[in-house]
Each structure stands twice: as structure tokens, then as C-alpha cells.
Amino acid sequence: MVGARFGYEGLRSSQVAEAAGVNPQTLRYYERRGLIAEPARSLGGHRLYPAETVTLLRVIKTAQRLGFTLEEIGELLETGAHRHRPPETGLAVRAQAKLAEVEARIADLEVIAGSLREALNAGCDDLMACSREPRCPLPFAALATDHRKSREGS
Template sequence: MTGLRSGELAAAAGVNRQTLRYYERRGLLAAPGRTLGGHRVYPAGAVTTVRVIKAAQRLGFTLDEIADLVDTGRGHARSDADLRERATAKITEIDARIADLTAMRDTLRAALDASCHDLRDCAGSPDCPIPFTHLAEPAGSA
């Protein structure tokens, strides 16, 4: 039987063997053939599949989303699995996270500029830029 053993595939794709088994369990990677000795043997194309999965993860896709996208490439497409639609939705999600992170950074910079040294003291100050100052108010004073 020709192909790649688990260790060879893992090395070629830049993952470990446990990752391969996990992808198999998740249905992202087809179950490999076996040698007479029971060793897994993957087709050469499995390297590309694993690299695609890892690249999609780096782009922010979840394994469930990747499973749908990989199925699309195999001709088992669902109408909601189109890469263009998924990429557009992921960009919107990333833009929202960037906006949230930017607001967090700006609030922390404002706290530094306001010379906040202690969250408890800062939260009690009317000049506190941290948006949770209402939490410092006694119950019933709002």
C-alpha cells in the first residue's frame, strides 16, 4: 500500500499525529487505509487537506465552518457553505472584533492618561474612563 504514514503526513503538514486523529474524528480528514500491520496510510492529497484546514483556522474559521467548506470542495455543497459568503461573514466578524479591541485599547490608554493606578480607586472617580463605573455605586443609588 502506497501513501504516507501518520508521522510522515504530520511532518509534511506541520501538525502532530493527534491532530490527524482529531481531524479524522471530526470528519475533516477521511479515514486512512491500513497496512497489514495496522498502520494508517494516507493518500498524498491528505497533506493538502491538512494544510488547507490549518490555513483556514489561521484565517479565523472554526472547525465546524471548515468542515462545511471542505464538504463544498468535495461536491457535497450546502447552500450556506459557499466560500464567498463565509469569507464575507468572517470579515464582518473580524471587523467587529477589531472595533471591540480598539475600544478596549483606547479605554486603557484613557485610564493611563487619567493616572489610574488602581481599578478600585479609578472606578470610584468621576473621571474614570472605564465604562463600568456604575458597578462601584452602592445598590439602589442608580
């Protein structure tokens, strides 16, 4: 640990960043966002983070990969810090809601994938030409028609 012989302990930004797999700018950004506490400083002004900051950063990055926003992660961290919290603010409820969002996105992506497969099977090769063809499997023709109707109605 840097500075242990001077009566303070901690890991420098570069050490924490490397151990957690983030860059040092991420640490400062998370500090500004309130996701990690502002660290102590060495006599030379270097940030000195407690070792558990590495675990916290890994938790934050994992939560991001699961689809949680930094704001949601901050709320989850804050909620977890309070023992007497309403159950609807906990991870289980939020994970269930996030799962529903992910499943809805997957359904949307499956529709898109199906449309793209149809376009490939139909031999669509020119985006503009395809958009003018009523038989085009992609929804361009419908979009163009809807656009013309909305302009005519205004």
C-alpha cells in the same frame, strides 16, 4: 512511500504531521471530526494517509487562522465536494460573513484600546481604587452603578 513494495502506499501519521506542521493527535482528532478521511492501514496496523492529506491539513490550518471554526471548515469542505451546490453555501459568501465578524471584533478592540490609553494617560494604577472613581476613564464606575441598580430592583 511506506509500504509501496507491499502493494499499498501512503504516509505514516508522523510523516503527514511533520509535513503539515501539526501533531499526530491532530490527525486523529480531525478524523473523528470527519475533516479528513480515515486512512488505509498497513499490515502492521499503521495509518497510511494519501499524500494529498498534507495539502488538506494545510488548508484546514489556514482556514482556522482566518477565523473559521472546525465546524465551518467541515461545511466548506463538504460544500466544495459537491459541484451542484447553492451559491450561498460557498466560500465567497462565508468569507464575506467572516470578514464582517472580524471587522466588528476589530471595532470592539479599538474601543478597548482607546479606553486603555485613557486609563494610562489618567495615571490609573490601582484597579479597585479606579473602579470607585467617577472620573476613571474605564467603565468600572458605570458597571458598579449598574450592578447596584440591578440588585436594588430585584
